[in-house]
Amino acid sequence: MGSITLKQVSKTFGEAKVIPSIDLEINDGEFVVFVGPSGCGKSTLLRLIAGLEDVSGGQILIDGKDVTRNAPAERGLAMVFQSYALYPHMSVRNNIAFPLKMAKLDKAAIDKKVEDAARVLNLTDYLERRPSQLSGGQRQRVAIGRAIVREPSAFLFDEPLSNLDAALRGTMRLEISELHNTLKTTMIYVTHDQVEAMTMADKIVVLNRGNIEQVGSPLDLYRSPRNLFVAGFIGSPRMNFVKGENARSHGAHTIGVRPEHIDLSTSAGAWRGTVGVAEHLGSDTFLHVNADGIGTLTARVGGDLPVRHGDQVYLTPQEGRIHRFDDKGLAIK
Amino acid sequence: MATQNTKTLARLMMAPAVIVLLVWMVVPLAMTLWYSFQNYNLLTPQNVSFAGFFNYVYFYTDPAFFESIWNTLVLVLGVLLITVIGGIAIALLIDQPIFGQGIVRILVISPFFVMPPVAALIWKNMIMHPGYGVLADVARFFGAQPVDWFAQYPLFSIIIIVAWQWLPFATLILLTALQSLDSEQKEAAEMDGANAFNRFIYLTLPHLSRAITVVILIQTIFLLGIYAEILVTTNGGPGYASTNLTFLIYRTARLGYDVGGGAAGGIIAVVLANIVAIFLMRAVGKNLDR
Ligand SMILES: Nc1ncnc2c1ncn2[C@@H]1O[C@H](COP(=O)(O)OP(=O)(O)OP(=O)(O)O)[C@@H](O)[C@H]1O
Ligand SMILES: [Mg+2]
Numbered sequence: 196m197g198s199i200t201l202k203q204v205s206k207t208f209g210e211a212k213v214i215p216s217i218d219l220e221i222n223d224g225e226f227v228v229f230v231g232p233s234g235c236g237k238s239t240l241l242r243l244i245a246g247l248e249d250v251s252g253g254q255i256l257i258d259g260k261d262v263t264r265n266a267p268a269e270r271g272l273a274m275v276f277q278s279y280a281l282y283p284h285m286s287v288r289n290n291i292a293f294p295l296k297m298a299k300l301d302k303a304a305i306d307k308k309v310e311d312a313a314r315v316l317n318l319t320d321y322l323e324r325r326p327s328q329l330s331g332g333q334r335q336r337v338a339i340g341r342a343i344v345r346e347p348s349a350f351l352f353d354e355p356l357s358n359l360d361a362a363l364r365g366t367m368r369l370e371i372s373e374l375h376n377t378l379k380t381t382m383i384y385v386t387h388d389q390v391e392a393m394t395m396a397d398k399i400v401v402l403n404r405g406n407i408e409q410v411g412s413p414l415d416l417y418r419s420p421r422n423l424f425v426a427g428f429i430g431s432p433r434m435n436f437v438k439g440e441n442a443r444s445h446g447a448h449t450i451g452v453r454p455e456h457i458d459l460s461t462s463a464g465a466w467r468g469t470v471g472v473a474e475h476l477g478s479d480t481f482l483h484v485n486a487d488g489i490g491t492l493t494a495r496v497g498g499d500l501p502v503r504h505g506d507q508v509y510l511t512p513q514e515g516r517i518h519r520f521d522d523k524g525l526a527i528k
Numbered sequence: 529m530a531t532q533n534t535k536t537l538a539r540l541m542m543a544p545a546v547i548v549l550l551v552w553m554v555v556p557l558a559m560t561l562w563y564s565f566q567n568y569n570l571l572t573p574q575n576v577s578f579a580g581f582f583n584y585v586y587f588y589t590d591p592a593f594f595e596s597i598w599n600t601l602v603l604v605l606g607v608l609l610i611t612v613i614g615g616i617a618i619a620l621l622i623d624q625p626i627f628g629q630g631i632v633r634i635l636v637i638s639p640f641f642v643m644p645p646v647a648a649l650i651w652k653n654m655i656m657h658p659g660y661g662v663l664a665d666v667a668r669f670f671g672a673q674p675v676d677w678f679a680q681y682p683l684f685s686i687i688i689i690v691a692w693q694w695l696p697f698a699t700l701i702l703l704t705a706l707q708s709l710d711s712e713q714k715e716a717a718e719m720d721g722a723n724a725f726n727r728f729i730y731l732t733l734p735h736l737s738r739a740i741t742v743v744i745l746i747q748t749i750f751l752l753g754i755y756a757e758i759l760v761t762t763n764g765g766p767g768y769a770s771t772n773l774t775f776l777i778y779r780t781a782r783l784g785y786d787v788g789g790g791a792a793g794g795i796i797a798v799v800l801a802n803i804v805a806i807f808l809m810r811a812v813g814k815n816l817d818r
Pocket of ligand 1: 208211213231232233234235236237238239240387
């Protein structure tokens with residue numbers, strides 16, 4: 196049980212209108228990811244849902260019940276913070292047990308739940324340690340453990356993996372996804388990491404300056420971005436945007452082509468250019484090409500293409516993969 | 529930084545400071561030790577002679593000796609109790625975002641800037657005076673008999689005065705500690721269902737433990753040597769009711785003109801202070817190691 200509904204939720208800090216007005220429907224059991232550039236209000240939105248900030252206007256419903264004025268603890272949500280926010284002077288066991296202790300469960304029940312959670316999260320050997328004696332990944336798991344023992348109706352994550360190194364991030368990503376598959380609890384996850392958003396989400400919410408730009412499944416957003424912002428934000432490397440004559444010939448103000456949808460040739464093609472930087476990743480190569488009269492374009496090509504800096508190449512966008520946008524930046528269907 | 533070279537250099541550079549400190553500490557201590565074994569009375573300065581342990585025995589058998597030690601302990605513990613509890617309370621209050629926060633903080637800190645004799649005189653003549661003190665006025669307003677604080681509760685009155693002076697120090701240290709508490713931890717506890725009281729017990733208080741230790745250690749050092757407040761208010765009396773060890777040494781050395789006896793008392797005080805220090809470090813010092 197954990198559907199969350201936001202109705203015209205807004206938030207102002209003094210003069211600054213951080214979130215003008217947001218309507219959002221999150222279904223029970225969904226994994227929803229909030230993405231957006233830094234400072235766009237992701238954390239603020241999450242904290243509004245958690246109850247750590249008061250809304251300036253609008254309503255928040257959890258399972259159809261209005262909780263706008265309820266204290267955080269009464270909303271039945273659990274949050275995992277970016278800094279983990281473990282209690283430093285308590286052992287791992289007591290950290291995980293803390294919410295249960297506050298809920299006045301009896302000792303035996305607490306012990307059982309803590310040990311169950313520790314087993315799920317591979318923390319059994321560390322129960323008596325202090326948080327300062329754990330690695331980053333272990334701390335993260337303790338924070339998750341503290342969240343799951345409460346059996347909340349939804350989990351809130353605020354960039355939980357951003358303090359971890361790339362390898363560990365990959366592992367933890369899988370673990371959280373697996374956790375979601377077993378618990379089937381609603382999860383709201385804030386990140387600015389493309390990969391996390393694309394791989395974990397059932398539904399991505401793209402935010403920009405406190406407004407929702409688009410809501411949809413990862414592939415929806417990738418295939419049919421609603422506007423220039425979403426098109427530029429989703430996908431890595433960024434989509435190439437071309438304006439002017441080239442765009443007009445496609446009947447648009449701006450056209451967008453993803454780097455992976457550009458064909459490269461050394462003899463003929465739509466756009467001519469010289470190779471600037473070539474980034475060799477092994478499996479792929481990203482070529483930054485200075486196209487004549489267009490600007491810099493990025494193209495993804497196979498790993499072993501024999502082009503070098505300064506070579507002349509021709510680029511051709513794949514037909515049917517061209518995104519067209521009007522002068523207001525909205526996608527033309 | 530741990531090569532042989534850097535170590536030698538570091539020691540060389542530190543040497544002057546260490547030597548000055550050592551001389552500064554050792555010379556007075558040695559002189560005190562020397563005088564404590566001498567018969568040396570300022571009334572008969574020509575008769576200086578070796579006294580053996582007579583001065584120690586004399587000081588120890590003074591009927592006021594144990595009373596003064598007891599008074600010292602009561603004074604230190606009383607002030608510590610008031611400043612730590614009061615300091616936490618005030619720090620919690622002025623940590624709240626309120627109108628005029630800056631002014632309030634300065635006002636709270638200001639007693640610390642008042643010199644001890646001045647503070648004690650103000651308390652004596654303007655607040656606790658049975659005739660024209662503020663407290664007497666208040667008592668009369670309610671139709672009660674004014675309390676002669678320094679006659680009836682001499683030690684308690686001094687504890688109040690000293691606590692008033694040290695409260696800002698404790699508040700300041702505890703406030704900075706309070707402000708360093710991670711706000712996400714507070715929020716996490718809030719989400720975990722801890723109410724304000726539980727957040728204080730399980731989160732704030734453990735977080736403050738180190739600062740409380742510092743307050744206790746530093747204050748104890750200074751409180752063992754309280755002297756000016758006693759001198760200008762009760763002068764140790766009535767009888768020996770508000771005489772602490774420092775003041776007893778003063779009485780012996782200056783009022784009795786007995787330099788040898790005073791020196792012996794000083795050495796005893798140093799030994800006792802060290803015992804207290806060791807005891808303290810054992811009891812609370814481990815908080816500092818984390
Ligand atoms: N307590 C506050 N007082 C005033 N302004 C705030 C406060 N908290 C956040 N803001 C402002 O609200 C905006 C959104 O902040 P928020 O923390 O939600 O961004 P974010 O999307 O989480 O960014 P990031 O990805 O960097 O974490 C920012 O412009 C920030 O300056
Ligand atoms: Mg944020």
